[in-house]
Amino acid sequence: MDTADRAPAPVPAPALNSLRGLGLGDAFGERWFPLFRQPRQAIDEIRARRTPQEPRWHWTDDTAMALGIMHVLQRHGEIRPAELALAFAAGYRADPGRGYGAGMHELLPRLLEVPEDWPTLSAELFDGQGSLGNGAAMRIAPLGAWYADDLGLAVRQAEASARVTHAHPEAVAGAVAVAVAAALSVHDGLDLRMVARHTPDSAVRAGLARAADLPFTTEPWRAAGLLGNGQRVRADDTVPFALWSAARHPDDLTAALWTTAEGLGDVDTTCAITGGVVAARTGIDDVPRTWLDRVEPLPGPYGTVSG
Numbered sequence: 001m002d003t004a005d006r007a008p009a010p011v012p013a014p015a016l017n018s019l020r021g022l023g024l025g026d027a028f029g030e031r032w033f034p035l036f037r038q039p040r041q042a043i044d045e046i047r048a049r050r051t052p053q054e055p056r057w058h059w060t061d062d063t064a065m066a067l068g069i070m071h072v073l074q075r076h077g078e079i080r081p082a083e084l085a086l087a088f089a090a091g092y093r094a095d096p097g098r099g100y101g102a103g104m105h106e107l108l109p110r111l112l113e114v115p116e117d118w119p120t121l122s123a124e125l126f127d128g129q130g131s132l133g134n135g136a137a138m139r140i141a142p143l144g145a146w147y148a149d150d151l152g153l154a155v156r157q158a159e160a161s162a163r164v165t166h167a168h169p170e171a172v173a174g175a176v177a178v179a180v181a182a183a184l185s186v187h188d189g190l191d192l193r194m195v196a197r198h199t200p201d202s203a204v205r206a207g208l209a210r211a212a213d214l215p216f217t218t219e220p221w222r223a224a225g226l227l228g229n230g231q232r233v234r235a236d237d238t239v240p241f242a243l244w245s246a247a248r249h250p251d252d253l254t255a256a257l258w259t260t261a262e263g264l265g266d267v268d269t270t271c272a273i274t275g276g277v278v279a280a281r282t283g284i285d286d287v288p289r290t291w292l293d294r295v296e297p298l299p300g301p302y303g304t305v306s307g
Contacts (some may be wrong), residue, residue: 008074008301011146014186014280015070018145019302021279022066022272024287025257026138027057027295029271030099032261039264043221046261057294060099062272064091065139067299069161073146074301079160085115088165099268101233103131107165123167130167134230134238137162137174138269141276144182148280154183155198166235173202174235178273181243185281190247207240216248220262229265238266242273253278254287 011019031052032042045052068087072079089112092100100108103125110121125131140158147154158179162172177199184190192212199205211227218226223244228237241263249256253275260274261267284292 009077011070011074011301012148014145014148015073015142016302017283018142018182018276018280019066019070020284020298021253021282022139022141022276023059023063023298024253024279024284024291024295025260025271025273025275026062026268027059028052028257028275028291029261029268030060031057032264032267042264043262046258049258051288051290052294055294056296057291058296060268061101061104061135062138062269063298064095064098065135066142066272066276067091067302069139069143070302073143079143079157081118081160081164082116084161084164085111085118089115101131101133101135103133104135104165118164119167122163122165125167130171131165132168132170132235133166133233134171134174134235134266134269136166136171137178137235137239138272140175140179141182141273141280144179145186145276145280147179148183148186151180151183151198154179169200170202170204170235173200173204174239176200177204177208177239177243178277181246182277182280185246185250185277189281190243190250190277192243192247195243203236204239207236208243211240211244211247214244220245220259221264224263224265229263230267230270231265233266238269239273242270243277245270246274246277250278251282252286253282253284254291 068091071087072084089108092108123130144154158175162175180195180198196205196208224241227241230238245260256274256278260271
């Protein structure tokens, strides 16, 4: 039977939990941007653990692209790059105002026309270097949870998914690190040194080594200053702090998201990464009901973030 005709594959529970945690973290993190709160107000409210009172928390491109990954995994049981390129492009066409970066505004409309040309088009970004941004990492946690029983496969599939839009080795390393973290979170708990060992040699890996040595008693704002908070929109400036936050609170999604938010920076992306990794283990049932009532529902078979 051709894969186009077969029924969608069932989503493993950890992958669905991860997707919902990613969407929750994304939407929660978005509340702390200057569009909604100035930095001083944001940090005061975060430290007071004051839930944002806006009636609807919308998720961004982080979740939109994670949904594209899940669509391809369900349809084919694996990452097929041309299919993933088309899924990303279709998501962009449906709502280009989700906060996509400049590189994706350039790339995704072209992929909609010629998705099979993804290797050339992705590599051409940023004067032929490819993107080293955090976009491949922000969306990948559900894939890691999907392949939690096969760490080597999780690494290979993360690499394949990253290169569709982010050809730079640093971006690929960031995606691998988050996928490994999500896979480990499901069964064994998150060990940052183990994540680093499975991450390609890179600035991301070096950052993970620093994160592994950073005590969890460190104040989150200080950890973000040492590890990076995503403000530079690079994988190596984003992934180490987000995974440190996840490892700090491996069994408490709410605490992990508050810790991540305290770092500010690219806070929707850092919270999406943290949320996807921790929720792969915990689910989202213990998150405050007031949060779940505010988060924008996920589409189609994924239901709402509250299930």
